[in-house]
Amino acid sequence: xxxxWLIWTLTVLLGGMFYSCHEQVQKPVQVDDAKLxxxxxxxxxYLVNDEEEDIQNYILRHQLDVVSTxxxxxxxxxxxxDGEMIKPGQTVTLEYxxxxxxxxxxxxxxxxxxxxxxxxxxxxxSGLDEAMPxxxxxxxxxxxxxxxxxxxxxxxxxxxxxRSTLIxxxxxxxxxx
Numbered sequence: 605x606x607x608x609w610l611i612w613t614l615t616v617l618l619g620g621m622f623y624s625c626h627e628q629v630q631k632p633v634q635v636d637d638a639k640l641x642x643x644x645x646x647x648x649x650y651l652v653n654d655e656e657e658d659i660q661n662y663i664l665r666h667q668l669d670v671v672s673t674x675x676x677x678x679x680x681x682x683x684x685x686d687g688e689m690i691k692p693g694q695t696v697t698l699e700y701x702x703x704x705x706x707x708x709x710x711x712x713x714x715x716x717x718x719x720x721x722x723x724x725x726x727x728x729x730s731g732l733d734e735a736m737p738x739x740x741x742x743x744x745x746x747x748x749x750x751x752x753x754x755x756x757x758x759x760x761x762x763x764x765x766x767r768s769t770l771i772x773x774x775x776x777x778x779x780x781x
Contacts, residue, residue, distance in 0.1 A: 673734065702770060735749075747772040749771075754769065
């Protein structure tokens with residue numbers, strides 16, 4: 605009797621294990637491309653509007669008088685330099701402090717060294733590259749760079765979080781041909 609009970613128990617256990625491990629075929633989920641696109645556009649508009657509101661609040665809080673470009677870059681010359689206007693292809697050296705919209709310092713030339721790059725070559729985020737031809741050697745400026753022309757959806761994977769608006773205070777130290 606014990607042997608029959610043991611065989612019956614093992615049969616039930618093995619059958620249950622086999623049944624639970626058996627892969628069931630599922631029907632593929634149908635995705636309505638138009639609905640998905642509309643939903644993603646709505647989510648994107650929400651994120652853009654939310655970031656725009658943060659930028660406007662920052663400008664109001666700090667009483668800035670900024671110039672806006674078509675891409676969303678905003679800049680204000682705080683102190684005018686006496687050098688030539690920066691042109692694409694020139695190498696610039698900057699002192700800078702980078703903040704988030706809450707005013708927290710993220711990076712600075714004091715800690716991380718001066719920034720040096722060729723304007724227009726894509727060596728830096730596109731918003732910073734775009735700002736340079738609006739400046740002269742010696743200028744001190746405040747730059748507000750929305751995430752889509754900054755570090756985008758991913759951030760820099762170090763100190764800049766995803767979808768971050770960047771606030772730079774820069775001083776153009778040197779412009780080289």
